[in-house]
Amino acid sequence: MSKTILITGAAGFLGSHLCDRFIAEGFEVIGMDNFITGDRKNIQHLLDVPSFKFIEHDITEFVNIQGHLDYILHFASPASPIDYLKIPIQTLKVGSLGTHNLLGLAKAKKARILIASTSEVYGDPLVHPQTEDYYGNVNTIGPRGVYDEAKRFQESITMAYHRFHCLETRIVRIFNTYGPRMRLNDGRVIPAFMGQALRGEDLTVFGDGLQTRSFCYVDDQVEGIYKLLFSDYAYPVNIGNPHEISIKDFAEEIVKLTDTKQKIVYKALPIDDPMQRQPDITLAKKILNWEPKVDRAEGMKKTFAYFKGLSKEELFKSEHKDFTNHIKR
Template sequence: MNRKRVLITGAAGFLGSHLCDKFIAEDYHVLAMDNLITGDLKNIEHLFQLEQFEFYHHDVTKFVHVAGDLDYILHFASPASPIDYLKIPIQTLKVGSLGTHNLLGLAKEKNARILIASTSEVYGDPLVHPQTEEYYGNVNTIGPRGVYDEAKRFQESITMAYHRFHGLETRIVRIFNTYGPRMRLNDGRVIPAFIGQALRGEDLTIFGDGSQTRSFCFVSDQIEGIYKLLLSDYVEPVNIGNPYEITIKDFAEEIIKLTGTSQKVIYQDLPKDDPMQRQPDISRAKEVLGWEPLVNRQEGMKITYNYFKSLSPKELTKKAHKDFSKHIRK
């Protein structure tokens, strides 16, 4: 059987692993690639025995070779949480620049369509609310978060350059806050941080006064939006996220109610350049893709909480590791 072949980078990460599941379910041959700097093979171990799934342990900032034809590439390799990209800033910049360049070159060689995972962070600390794709952003290029924000902005620029100059089939998704099973408790993002603290009986930590807002999209909705964008004819960036906005303070209260715990909320200084508002305008996604989120936050948070609650005490404090070496192709 001649299945279409898709390369997914960052495949052992949160979104990457769910994308692997989606394309397997849609009967593609999936080539998964990850250097495991932040990804975890536990996220894709259930796919190792499938004949239409291959895993390659490789860093995309180095030359990327894939044998045979490729129909699609989805570039999701990048640290995505503040803890990660502040700890490994150079690698973050390299995967957004060198890694993207290598994969665009591979797409050109294979005549494959490539979708680039960008982020709402290209808008920085926005002066426009909600954020539309036409907004250019308010980013501090030399601040600590600039290593992630500017890597993603460069990603978009070089992707459009390949589209315009080489006629390459490209797509750009701007991903807003996404949550669900397989997030890492220790990655510093709001939802796993709050749930982790609740499960460990710790007070919930809010940075700033809690008036800053976020909009949380459940992972199944995010994956469906990405899939629809890949298969569409639209080349400009598209926001994929849930437009329902909530303050961090109110969200902390929701977590306490969900977990049935009685912790206090404590406050610490807001990190430099942390955005005060984050809400996607999804008019373009509705019009072009016929997409909008279906899972409300209450439903999605129950699923996410039950996932985290099922983790062992060891996993609540540290990532578990397992030997999957026999499945890895170098």
């Protein structure tokens, strides 16, 4: 008998790739999304697949699934600065009320649940690279706090259900992930740079560009999540690519990749933007036998090919031209 898995945030970038993976593995997949940031086109190819069922629903409201349920992947949440600065209350609600609802569902169904956390729980880290036992350096009342604290609370309530109700839980701390199906204008580094390059605009770097990020290709991220779900480890695990690069150097890579003539221009750094972001994946290597396989050059070529295939309407659609307007003091 096939196992059944509920994936929230199914129409999002990462959620839709997880739907693909679990269908390919022979699962019955129930996708759930309210499309507040997800996109129907991400799951369009799945709607006629017999093993896929989609439910449009906001998980901050009571969640009920008929029949047996073996696993839950909770990936419903705004994940980009554009989103969580535009809808801060919804971001907090999905991390708190939504997580509570899904933990209750997991308890009722006796299902194992994996919660998608984030490297943002480390804030602007004072420890580098970041290990799972680092508590973080987070501004709870800053503009990014709505996302950071939603995720930190999410981890806390998940561990409370694990300890108090003996619920089978898993927590993945996701570092910057990229690949096809990212939204072009969502404010994150890679789609921002690629969109600007394809539109013939100069590439915008915030601050002096010396801040660092570590980018993990989506296939590697999905593999890490898959392995974590079926592991016996209940505590948070970093899944990301430890290959670190400065934003300035990364912008120069994009200019070469896209073969464009744009300049790199500099703007003020947003409030509380982390200066360093690099996962320590020692734990993932040890307990999951996982590490990323796709190098950045290969992953970026695949991602650029996806963005090049977008229509002109999608390419020039602007959600927010300059999200720093949302985060001034």
